[in-house]
Amino acid sequence: MSDLEQIRLAVRRFAVERDWQPFHSPKNLAMALAGEAGELVSLFQWLSEAESRGMPPERLAEAADEIADVQMYLVALADQLSIDIADAVAGKMVKNARKYPADRFRGSARKYNDPL
Helix, strand or coil: CCHHHHHHHHHHHHHHHCCCHHHCCHHHHHHHHHHHHHHHHHHHCCCCHHHHHCCCHHHHHHHHHHHHHHHHHHHHHHHHCCCCHHHHHHHHHHHHHHHCCHHHHCCCCCCCCCCC
16 A cells, blocks of 8 residues: 555545545635645745755744645545546656656756747
């Protein structure tokens, strides 16, 4: 069993134990995911690049909690939609490799459709 599968089962069990399934529609989970992503972003707001890479331990712990919240809502959303995250990532990586060939995009932050 993969780590993602273990997380999926744990998140599902947590919701079942609290009878939260009626609230876990794809719409609600997507909205909760966006909210948690916002909380993660707020930890980095106004930090310099260097500060964002060297956060103090207590701030790093907060970031870990927010990353966990984002991951749990993402897993719950995928579960509700019957999407296998590992398969989705593998497929998206193939698409990205076509859009961003290494020989043309190495060291560049430009988008695939931006002019050279």
